[in-house]
């Protein structure tokens with residue numbers, strides 16, 4: 001597979017010149033035939049890496065409690081729409097619905113997943129409905145049955161965010177780190193002249209270069225366009241010479257679109273994140289990472305389509321869309337939504353039933369080990385949960 005994508009990049013570079021990083025990442029991840037997600041790879045024990053919902057059902061059980069509390073805060077609307085963006089093959093949706101949230105009868109759960117291969121793997125137990133039945137208003141000319149109140153949970157799958165506005169929640173776990181990004185480098189030189197005469201002159205102070213990708217999949221530095229340079233100066237004015245930053249307009253656009261879906265409710269983003277000034281001071285190989293087959297992959301421009309390429313989310317850039325109302329660690333978020341009670345219950349059941357060793361005992365023990373993984377301060381527990389509230 002990598003050979004096809006490398007050839008595609010080379011062909012585009014010959015036509016358009018060195019490609020921005022986001023264009024290459026988009027091909028590497030989402031090309032419908034050769035892209036990593038396009039081919040249906042991704043999260044899961046039998047796939048490439050574990051995300052919180054793939055650790056086990058506990059994450060979804062806590063999310064179901066959170067969803068119930070958000071529903072109650074809105075005055076128990078019916079319908080109550082939960083959009084899960086970047087839903088993969090539906091692990092989180094399955095766990096949330098299996099937990100039996102109290103809002104169930106009002107719930108319309110929409111899985112949004114860009115990869116057709118992954119959408120096709122949504123488990124049959126989720127019993128997908130045609131989106132029009134779930135979202136309404138029904139198109140009566142086609143004889144669709146209107147979704148009445150109290151008939152939930154109704155579940156549908158979409159390739160893109162739905163058109164709102166609705167009362168509910170737009171949720172994304174580990175989506176934004178997978179959205180293509182531009183890559184910039186603070187340089188100690190300015191570009192002088194133009195065309196073939198163009199040369200760089202060291203002035204010992206910072207300007208911005210854009211890291212682009214050449215025909216042979218190597219980096220090519222070009223002077224950043226004026227808009228990009230303004231963005232970079234906005235996010236990391238004090239970046240050291242040689243420091244790199246991601247510029248993430250696609251992640252910001254996603255937050256804007258998610259907020260637009262809602263009349264009342266909240267957008268919840270869960271991901272590994274930092275701020276742009278911090279990223280500028282860290283080696284970029286630390287915050288652009290690749291994964292495959294439950295291990296780290298190669299450099300980001302190697303093995304295109306055969307490894308995940310992710311970038312830590314610059315939360316300050318998301319805040320440029322609208323200031324978040326909350327930003328806390330995943331460990332704090334899970335604890336605030338009942339994790340500790342669930343773990344205590346798990347411990348108690350395990351103690352009572354360990355000697356019997358039945359499924360209930362094993363599930364209870366698993367809850368305790370899952371909680372440790374989900375709150376690990378050196379791992380998933382350090383993820384940020386960023387929330388924007390509306391209405």
Ligand SMILES: C[S@@+](CC[C@H](N)C(=O)[O-])C[C@H]1O[C@@H](n2cnc3c(N)ncnc32)[C@H](O)[C@@H]1O
Nearest residue numbers: 037043051086087088112113114115173174178
């Ligand atoms: C790292 S996976 C996370 C999957 C799942 N949320 C989880 O936590 O296991 C990111 C997913 O987002 C999907 N994705 C990427 N861009 C998307 C977009 N614009 N809309 C919907 N899904 C997208 C990818 O195809 C991939 O399945």
